[in-house]
Amino acid sequence: MPPKPHRVLLDRVSGYADEAAAYMRRRKIARRPFARLYYANGRAAEADIDSDAGVALFAAADRLVLVAGNARRRRT
């Protein structure tokens, strides 16, 4: 006996959701820190994490995260 049509649809949607969840899990585990720069002419570049600019970018970003954390603590 073939499955009811709505079951097929539900199974398909569940399958997509499972795949998306797995993708997000992999992304969360596998993603490394990055620093991307975009320019007015549409050019984009990724700063090397070990370069002077990369180190300075991550240091400045960490300071901003700290400041934002403090701002949020004060807000709540």
Add this chain to the structure above:
Amino acid sequence: MADAATATPTDGSAAAALAFLTEMSPDLRGAAILDGEGAVLAASGEDAAAWGEAARALLAAADLADPEPAEQVHVGSESGEVFALRHEGLVAVAVTERFALASLMLFDMRQALRDLAQPRREDGEEGGGGV
């Protein structure tokens, strides 16, 4: 852009733009808006000076990477994501949770700066950017 600080946007309109950004972005932890000189027009929390200092450091670091000034900066780390955008002589800096949607965040930031810069455009002010 020598007179960016004295031209509109006022602190009030910058605060409104910041409120817009905060409302539009559920992942946002905090943000600041700076003028072309690097002076803070509005910032989350009470420590505007800390925002200004950190934002200027980020933009300086971005400009270290290339002779051309970066228009957008996106840094992702374990502790969160940082966005910076230069638009029409203004700068928006935002800190979000990890995995915030970058395109949406930058769209909202651009929209906030565009709205903020509009009165200045209508007044015929120049929109250069120093920071």
